[in-house]
Amino acid sequence: MNIAIFFGTETGNAEMLAEDIATELEDQHETSVANLADTAPDALLTEGLNVIVCSSYDDGDFPASAKPFVEKVQAAKPDLTGVRFAIFGLGDSEYADTYGFGSMKVAELLVAHGAEALGDRPVHDAAGDALPEDMALPWLEEIIGGLDA
Numbered sequence: 001m002n003i004a005i006f007f008g009t010e011t012g013n014a015e016m017l018a019e020d021i022a023t024e025l026e027d028q029h030e031t032s033v034a035n036l037a038d039t040a041p042d043a044l045l046t047e048g049l050n051v052i053v054c055s056s057y058d059d060g061d062f063p064a065s066a067k068p069f070v071e072k073v074q075a076a077k078p079d080l081t082g083v084r085f086a087i088f089g090l091g092d093s094e095y096a097d098t099y100g101f102g103s104m105k106v107a108e109l110l111v112a113h114g115a116e117a118l119g120d121r122p123v124h125d126a127a128g129d130a131l132p133e134d135m136a137l138p139w140l141e142e143i144i145g146g147l148d149a
C-alpha cells in the first residue's frame with residue numbers, strides 16, 4: 001500500500017516519530033515522509049493511506065510547520081473526498097485546556113473538506129512515561145490491518 005506520512009512540528013518530535021513510522025512500515029509498504037510545511041493539499045493520497053503526526057503549540061495552536069499547510073487548505077478549499085487519513089497527536093497534559101488541540105484542529109479541517117478520518121486520534125503525552133512510537137506503531141498497524149482485510 002502507498003502510505004504517505006506527514007508531520008507538523010515545532011521542535012522535531014513529530015518528525016522523529018514520522019521517520020520511525022516510515023522505517024517500521026517500509027518493508028511492507030511504499031512509504032514517504034514529508035513536512036506539512038512543504039505539502040500542498042493535492043499531495044494527499046487518494047489511493048492508499050495518509051498518516052499525519054502533529055504536535056500542539058501555544059494555546060492549542062498548530063505547530064509552526066503545520067501552519068503553511070493549514071493556510072493553503074483554508075485558501076484553496078480543496079475537495080478532499082476520497083482522502084483517507086489517520087492522525088496521531090503529540091501533546092502535553094500540563095496544557096490541560098488545550099491538550100492535543102493541534103492534531104484535533106488538523107483532523108477537523110480535513111474532515112470539513114471531505115476527507116475521511118480512520119481510527120481514533122491518540123495523543124502522546126510528553127508529561128507521561130510512554131514512548132510515542134510504542135503508542136503509534138500498534139495503533140497504525142491496527143488501522144492498516146483493517147484496510148488490508
Ligand SMILES: Cc1cc2nc3c(=O)[nH]c(=O)nc-3n(C[C@H](O)[C@H](O)[C@H](O)COP(=O)(O)O)c2cc1C
Pocket residue numbers: 008009010011012013014015054055056057058059060061063090091092093095098099100101126
Ligand atoms: C510553548 C509550548 C506550548 C505547548 N502547548 C501545548 C498545547 O497547547 N497543548 C498540548 O497538548 N501540548 C502543548 N505543548 C507540548 C508539545 O506539543 C509537545 O511537547 C510535543 O511533543 C512537541 O512536539 P514537536 O517537537 O513535534 O513540536 C506545548 C509545548 C511548548 C514548549
